Amino acid sequence: MPPRRVVTGRSQEPRQRFAEELRHLRARSGASLRQLGDRLGWDWSLFGKMEKGETLGGPEVVQALDQHYGTSGMLLVLWELARGDKTQFKERYRRYMTLEAEAVSLWHFAVSVLPGLLQTPGYAREVLAAGGLRGDELEQQVEARMGRRDLLEGEEAPPFRTILSEAVLRTALRDRQAWSEQLEWLAEVAERPNVNLHVLPFSAGPCGLDSTDVMFLRLSDGRTVAYTENAYRGELIEDNRPVERLQRAYDAVRDLALSPAESRKFILRMLEEVPCDPST
Known part of the structure; x- marks a missing residue:
């Protein structure tokens, strides 16, 4: 160094x-x-x-x-x-980003928006624009978000498990082509050996993480930390007790979710439902 x-x-x-x-x-x-x-x-x-x-x-x-x-x-x-x-x-997010880059495995739950690690440029652009970004700052943030995807690529990529609430997949982009590309990308990523992608269907009913996006990071020293986020703030949690409570809630959600194979089929069915753009 x-x-x-x-x-x-x-x-x-x-x-x-x-x-x-x-x-x-x-x-x-x-x-x-x-x-x-x-x-x-x-x-x-x-x-x-x-x-x-x-x-x-x-x-x-x-x-x-x-x-x-x-x-x-x-x-x-x-x-x-x-x-x-x-x-x-803030300090806690800066520390989270450092820990994410060092994590030996990651697992995640999404309430309404896809995690940055799985977003396409079109999806990231529309989501960030909805948050108020414009012009050069918007394009810079889209490029930065695309750079994060490298974390899941290559032979040294850590295992990554994500559970997507069905609401995430029902909240389509306004741009039909960009939405099709996003669904195609999810189906492709779901076939990677280091990625396990689950869909939590509406039929599963309420769960303990209904209002919480959460990412768990397993670190090289054996510890697990969690980062929870909503539209207004994020929180890095390193204390064992709250992390364990979140893990138990996550495990319960995973038990309700579709298997990776069923989840990929779910995404492909949604892709077939995307209306064709009459201008193409």
Whole structure:
């Protein structure tokens, strides 16, 4: 791991300091912008704009850079300072992102929206736009979200289990083509050996996680932490007792859900029900 640089007074303005650090780290690595983009899976022009101070990028791309350079969260701290709004990216979420990247297995439950790890660009764009993002910031966040999907790819990808409430699959996108592409992607991902995808049908009735999106992370030291989220806030839970309660609720939901094979068939049936776009 390269030594962490001390944040000195050489660049007092936070945004300038962040851009300076990005330039320094890439120069030390000897990589071009295009090479960096190829290695991390983002458009190289985004990194160029970040190094010039034209944009800050999103938290997910900054996390990827932290991991790439081995800077142990330093870039995330500088990014937060550059934004000048600590409420936008609280400590618990920064820690969650770090733990997610280190997790040896993940399991998840979705109430109404697909997890970022399974979203297509069209789905991410419509969901993020519904949350108020526009223009360049929207496109940057879509790119960042797509970069997170790398976590589930490759031979070293950790096991991932997700249970999708039927409501997730009944909340279609306005763009029919984008919705078809999303369902096709889910059906494809469901066949990966490291992914178990379940659908919790409406017929299962109420469950203990009806109002809670939750992600569990099994860490290399054997601990399990949980991250719960709703439309307004997220919470990282590391205490054993509440994590165990959530796990018991999750296990009960899994017992009610369709098997992976049945769930894939469910998704394929939904794909067949998507109306054809008359303009195509």
